[in-house]
Amino acid sequence: MQYRTYGKLGFxxxxxxxxxxxxxxxxxxEQGEAQVDTEKALELIRYAADQxxxxxxxxxxYHNMQSEAVLGEALxxxxxxxxxxxxxxxxxxxxxADIRRNLEQTLQKLRTDYIDxxxxxxxxxxxxxxxxxxxxxxxxxxxxxxxxxxxIGFSYHGLLPTFKDILDYYPWDMCQIxxxxxxxEREATAxxxxxxxxxxxxxxxxxxxxxxxxxxxxxxxQARYNAYPVKRSAVxxxxxxxITYPEISTIxxxxxxxxxxxxxxxxxxxxxAVPGCLSAEERQILSQVRAAYxxxxxxxxxxxxxxxxxxxxxxxxxxxxxxxxxxMFGALDQPKRGYFFISRQGQDASRCAACGTxxxxxxxxxxxxxxxxxxxxxxxxxxx
Numbered sequence: 001m002q003y004r005t006y007g008k009l010g011f012x013x014x015x016x017x018x019x020x021x022x023x024x025x026x027x028x029x030e031q032g033e034a035q036v037d038t039e040k041a042l043e044l045i046r047y048a049a050d051q052x053x054x055x056x057x058x059x060x061x062y063h064n065m066q067s068e069a070v071l072g073e074a075l076x077x078x079x080x081x082x083x084x085x086x087x088x089x090x091x092x093x094x095x096x097a098d099i100r101r102n103l104e105q106t107l108q109k110l111r112t113d114y115i116d117x118x119x120x121x122x123x124x125x126x127x128x129x130x131x132x133x134x135x136x137x138x139x140x141x142x143x144x145x146x147x148x149x150x151x152i153g154f155s156y157h158g159l160l161p162t163f164k165d166i167l168d169y170y171p172w173d174m175c176q177i178x179x180x181x182x183x184x185e186r187e188a189t190a191x192x193x194x195x196x197x198x199x200x201x202x203x204x205x206x207x208x209x210x211x212x213x214x215x216x217x218x219x220x221x222q223a224r225y226n227a228y229p230v231k232r233s234a235v236x237x238x239x240x241x242x243i244t245y246p247e248i249s250t251i252x253x254x255x256x257x258x259x260x261x262x263x264x265x266x267x268x269x270x271x272x273a274v275p276g277c278l279s280a281e282e283r284q285i286l287s288q289v290r291a292a293y294x295x296x297x298x299x300x301x302x303x304x305x306x307x308x309x310x311x312x313x314x315x316x317x318x319x320x321x322x323x324x325x326x327x328m329f330g331a332l333d334q335p336k337r338g339y340f341f342i343s344r345q346g347q348d349a350s351r352c353a354a355c356g357t358x359x360x361x362x363x364x365x366x367x368x369x370x371x372x373x374x375x376x377x378x379x380x381x382x383x384x
Contacts, residue, residue, distance in 0.1 A: 007202025197247025211334025
């Protein structure tokens with residue numbers, strides 16, 4: 001297993017971290033519910049720790065608030081050999097007492113008296129100002145002074161300008177962003193990687209395989225990989241795209257099966273799985289792969305957002321992005337999950353009234369109302 005320095009905190013962590021958002025599940029379709037398959041999850045986590053993975057990431061709400069407890073049970077007796085990182089979402093930080101109570105419950109679930117790094121989960125532009133005004137970071141600093149946490153960080157899904165504002169506001173110990181070979185110019189973009197490195201902030205990458213979508217490419221994409229003399233799986237290509245960045249401290253992989261975990265460990269145990277591992281030719285191949293994937297998108301939405309705001313609150317570009325991802329990658333699980341959260345926010349396509357307002361403003365002349373119906377039928381039905 002390759003190891004890296006964790007930003008200015010200075011300790012070493014495995015370059016591969018285990019994310020605990022996609023643990024194996026038991027789905028009860030009749031009840032519309034899902035629960036962690038505890039036996040399989042414990043096996044996975046313990047195998048990871050025994051094979052040299054020292055970094056485990058979870059969150060307050062993962063798996064309907066089951067993930068932290070499963071991780072705590074799995075790592076009991078191994079605590080001093082690993083780093084445990086978890087997150088509290090702003091949505092449950094109603095009062096200072098709530099923030100402390102949530103942390104105390106998390107510590108109990110994790111069966112530990114401290115957390116290595118505690119994150120404000122999924123900071124978003126609409127509530128960043130409120131986070132500052134309510135002194136959430138100061139509450140975290142008090143937890144650190146009491147020894148309940150060792151480091152303070154944040155996770156972020158969003159665009160570069162807000163990421164820069166957050167990163168510049170406070171001397172964070174770490175930050176966690178989505179990046180992969182498809183998101184180089186999306187989300188916080190590759191520039192965020194360099195900015196974190198310049199500040200000495202430990203950088204953790206989530207969604208390196210885009211929820212598994214990059215693991216099983218269609219034949220046209222696989223052919224581009226196969227043309228290269230060194231034979232690698234699509235999973236390895238996707239990981240190496242990130243491994244090459246020296247600023248990255250660890251790359252999270254949310255595994256569901258032991259086979260996936262073993263493949264990941266083998267990739268990150270190779271002698272050349274180190275910063276600078278990609279040649280110019282290999283970078284060119286990944287650029288070609290990115291373009292080839294994008295050519296498969298069936299709805300020509302550019303995400304310009306001219307169609308917004310929708311009178312009924314429909315998240316039009318976000319829905320089209322989820323649908324196009326499903327088409328491009330030939331896998332609907334991750335897009336369905338994304339659509340599940342869009343629906344939970346009351347922004348799904350079922351709210352479209354076909355008023356035509358968006359279609360009048362769309363520079364791509366997309367038949368938005370009809371495409372929303374198509375997307376809804378393909379994406380509905382996820383059970384969390």
